[in-house]
Amino acid sequence: MPPKSTPAVAEPTSAVQTLWKAYNEQTSDRLKFIDAFLVVLMLSGIVQFSYCVLVTTFPYNAFLSGFSSTVGQFVLTASLRSQVNPENKNEFKEVSPERAFADFVVGSIVLHFFVFNFLG
């Protein structure tokens, strides 16, 4: 379904509302499922970063590993999302959703290994 056209002079709030509505209507549940995880990773990263800025950086290696785990997991999940999105089927002709998930799993295991290695 094509996005609904909006007036050119629309209010910013109505633009956001339209975007939200279009997202809700046009995005499959599976992608929303992944998007929820992406939002959570973002929130977790924001909380950790604000703790580092507002309270203390000690222990610094724990902060670095925690923050980099959220960033790395975000990147891996975002690539999974782009590869399993039916809209991008033409761009990833050779990559089946199962293959994308396998890549995501391998990448996550390697990332978690480095994160636990650095956690201290």
Add this chain to the structure above:
Amino acid sequence: MLLNSLLLLAATAQASVLTLHAPRVTIYDSNGEGIRTEVLKLVEKPKIPLAVGLTDSLKLVFQIIEEGDTSGKGVQPLQTFLRFYDPETGEEGIQPLRVTPAGKSKFELNMAKPPLSIPPTTSTPLQVTLIIGAHKHTPLKIELFDLVLPESHPVAQHPDEASFHLLPAIHHTFRAPQKVPPRPISALFAALTLSPWAVLIALWIRSQVFPSVPHLFSPSILPFTASLGAFELLLFWYWVDLKLGQVLLYGGVLGVVTIFTGKTALASIGARRVARK
């Protein structure tokens, strides 16, 4: 035991005693003229110590003979030494002497070129002892005389001497321990850091986007999820206890298992997806 004692007694009885014939010591000045001559008596030292100046020299001559032998035939012992001993400092020097087959020996001390065997000297006279060792005779040790030599120069200070003293004890200064934030703040932020997971659950459940997983416990899927869980447990174990080599070994084994389970699981999912189309 008794035989041994008898043999030892016989050997001691047979061993003859050595003595010196005409032991004489002379001190010469720088012109070679004799200043003082002493005929040594062996039973007692000269009462006045012999003094040798910086430019003087000393000559000691003697012949080693068997006691009671008047034929003039000398004895060449195995070892003959002069010992110079300073009772004050405990320093001593040993000078080996050469003895002719006729038992004659001489020792010359030239203060212009003193031998290395002379110990460092103080104002205390050196005790000069003659020590003779021979295998057929009982050993002989004779206090010859006391000898006053010019005092040695004080030992020059080694250039590194200042370095060889106890250094002041090292006091390590450690960095002050890191400040830990108050507990309530730590607890608040721990809760905040964990809260996104609650958000995740809420998002998944309230917006009803949680996909249905009818095959989660099927024999083709369950081993894969179990091996993924095992990987996370292994990494947690690594954080808590394991060493790097161990985690790489276990991870390698688990990786092989996961490859097979993953291939099975994803192949079955793929087959279902293709069949749905």
